[in-house]
Amino acid sequence: MSGTAGEIGEFGLIARITAGVSAGGPVRLGVGDDAAVLRLGGDLAVSTDTMVENVHFRRSWSGPGDVGRKAVAACVADAEAMGAVPIAVVVSLAMPADTPTEWVDGFAAGVQLECDRAGVRLVGGDLTTAAEIVVTATVLGDQGGLAPVTRAGARPGELVAFVGRLGWAAAGLAVLTRGFRSPGAVVVAHRVPEVPYGEGRIAAEAGAGAMIDVSDGLLADLGHIAQASGVRIELNSAAFEIAEPQQAVAAALGGGDPLNFQLTGGDDHALVATFARGHVPEGWTVIGEVVAGDPAVLVDGAVPEIDGGWTHF
């Protein structure tokens, strides 16, 4: 069906977007009323993330399905980082009235696909007009009897480990920004992060001291843990494995150190956590340790002299 969002109308769009959505499981009441109602087994973890056209994505670089998937992935990662079981999301979509219906359908399909991958349900949202596309997704997670794994719980003697990808999205953004579309693997990673769903809960069950998802960059996000926990974090550069596409991008862009993508690249939403020795879950890569000292993140014993992650404004 062709046309624009304006021609289909608000209620028509809602009907299209929610066509395949169902309640069940912890969802006592899904889309269609003033609010959704969820039944949790423990405390609620809640977090919200906003993505703006031409700030977080470009329609020329990312398809509508990519945008829908990324919005869900980015917020679900925050619930993972508390050790919660992600249960549901609500998604707000603001867009120009002349947005093609195909774009909306693709976006909705992406939201649904990533919800399926993450094991969460779409339970509500809002639709409105705006000059540009702005997506806000809010995740609801169930702590289910486990205390939240905050940024403040890292203790000297613990190991630092991560799971997921580091610096792939940043490498993809670097090539797209320069007008290239390859290597394909990193471009795809920029469009949709591969969040290590379920690993946050595994980390919590393993007794993780502190945990965060890497959205601003590893150094920046470990810096948040160091500050909140009052500890120093020492990373070992030899522990990082540089993927071939990252080496290719670094070489193509002038020969910088490809490790920098991993240290400063955000948006892959890897999980990084601290664990007592002997308690690092399978599949996590140990990259350093927590020591006593003024809050800082060191690489091979020194404060790295590279840009430290993303902020807005």
Next chain:
Amino acid sequence: MSGTAGEIGEFGLIARITAGVSAGGPVRLGVGDDAAVLRLGGDLAVSTDTMVENVHFRRSWSGPGDVGRKAVAACVADAEAMGAVPIAVVVSLAMPADTPTEWVDGFAAGVQLECDRAGVRLVGGDLTTAAEIVVTATVLGDQGGLAPVTRAGARPGELVAFVGRLGWAAAGLAVLTRGFRSPGAVVVAHRVPEVPYGEGRIAAEAGAGAMIDVSDGLLADLGHIAQASGVRIELNSAAFEIAEPQQAVAAALGGGDPLNFQLTGGDDHALVATFARGHVPEGWTVIGEVVAGDPAVLVDGAVPEIDGGWTHF
């Protein structure tokens, strides 16, 4: 402190906005980590609302505090409409980098003021740049042992009653649109709705059959109840009290029926619900009844020939 959002920076803005925010009560973990953590006594009600500059508000008509207050009020009303006790909100703010710091401070103060009025806590959010201001607020409510009051529970024989205001914001928008700034009471009502906080819970405890908050207009929102419940709703025009400012606006705008503001005006976020006879809570105004029949909303026995509420697109 003068300057712009871009000059203060993301983390500086977050520090300013969250300066007066505290955890406590059901908030186990407030702002500052990957997610907030709440402890509920029952099922979770969740709803989200987005407001866009020049669609839902204009900076020339509404101050930043008004925008912050309205964002919180509009989403909290949705939790009220389920019969939940609103507990917390998360608020996302997208705005141009050159937004004055004073605007951000005023917005944050408005969010906090309305949170205090509504009895909820600000537990998280997101800040990002955008071409125009887009605010998304998500409310978390606690059903606390009571089943949600949906739109589908209206039964023939029940009375229809509302609490709060009808048509004040619409009258205010009407005069602002024509370049006037009076009557002041309706202009103020456009800027910030007076949500009847706590009345949703009272209605649920009184056994309300169906409930909705009036955001699209009374006829449109009662239409949602009629459709979802499979009932006809008959309203009695004599039951509506037309406030003096609404009469003044209708006269000034050419002598239309001021009742139309009450029947079609959205954005005051009154609550309208159905109750068994003898169970209408104190302070609610009975305006009609639920009867068997094809879903429709009648006024004085006929389908009213007036515009039916707001939709986007």
